[in-house]
Amino acid sequence: MSETTCTIIAPANIAMVKYWGARDLSEAIPNHASISMTLDRCHTECSVAYRATRGADEVALVDDDGRPLAMPDSFVPRVVAHLDVLRETAGVDGSFRVATRNSFPSGAGMASSASGFAALTMAAAGALGLDLDVAKLSDLARRSGSGSAARSVLGGYVEWPIATGNGAYAAAPLADASDWDLRDVIALIDVEPKKVSSLAGHERASTSPHYATRLGLVEDRLRGVRAAIAARDLDSLGTIVEQDAIELHVIAMTSRPPIFYWRPATLAALAAVRALRRDGVPAYSTIDAGANVHVLCDPSEEDAVAARLSGVPGVVDVIRDRVGSGPRRSERHLIP
Ligand code: PMV
DSSP states (O other), X not given: OOEEEEEEEEEEEEEEEOOOOEEETTTTEESSOEEEEEEEEEEEEEEEEEESSOOOOEEEEBOTTSOBOOOOTTHHHHHHHHHHHHHHHHTOOOEEEEEEEESSOTTSSSOHXXXXXXXXXXXXXXXXXXXXXXXXXXXXXXXXXXXXHHHHTSOSEEEEEEEEETTEEEEEEEEOGGGOOOEEEEEXXXXXXXXXXXXXXXHHHTTSTTHHHHHHHHHHHHHHHHHHHHHTOHHHXXXXXXXHHHHHHHHHHTSSSOOOOOOHXXXXXXXXXXXXXXXXXXXXXXXXXXXXXXXXXXXXXXHHHHHHHHTSTTOOEEEEEEOOOOOEEXXXXXXX
């Protein structure tokens, strides 16, 4: 039986103005735009094989040696629902085999859904032989329900959504990775899957009394981040990025019921970043829906930032990542 296989390596991304709250959660139609930087080392490698015969899809999360790992309950249903979107797009009713692997801890606020669904979308489109442009792939990735996946289809600095008409919400590039070499030094504090998903966070966002204030501030912030990226101005960028992250967590903590993503070591890492700045090291923090702290800095400061974060009690590991140029195809498949 003939099968076509495609493997894509898609990076995670770190949001600078965060997506938080949606008009339609199942298809990730956001309440406002967001901006991120696509990473390089933190990525998902996803192989998809398609055959024209009907049947159940087979989905596996695998380790570095291809051995199957335990999957969260929601994992397979979300993947299969997204494969249905791809089947509908292609107008086919065959079945898929999927094997996917993350280069970093899954589900711990490390954007594994962003890289995972970007890689799945592109690999499934490849296996189906669909010739889609990047805007269409980004819009399809968003329909997984993970809005941040729409940004991981592109490299460099990315804004989403750009309403492209006909109900599409695709991401678009703001600058290339080669335009500005920024580093993201990640303090890993909690590597277990988070207790409250970002989907639950989006759902509850509007129950916070502070959410309406955020919606009023976000346009200005997007303008500021675009300008800082264009000018490669780390101090302006970092100041806005820190404000935006703290605000997201204030909203999470004041949602009903409240969500506390932070751990004590999260606060300690934030304090370490402020201390670095007092010592003259320009470094700025941001936190997605988890406990881990991402620290943005210039390449010349990466060693100092990594050393300081490693010494923070409760930081279990430090990942040194950087802005990257986006997804790529691989000829090494995870499925035989
Ligand atoms: O794409 P989702 O539904 O996993 O939501 C992402 C939420 C944040 O990571 C907190 C912010 C963002 O824009 O990436």
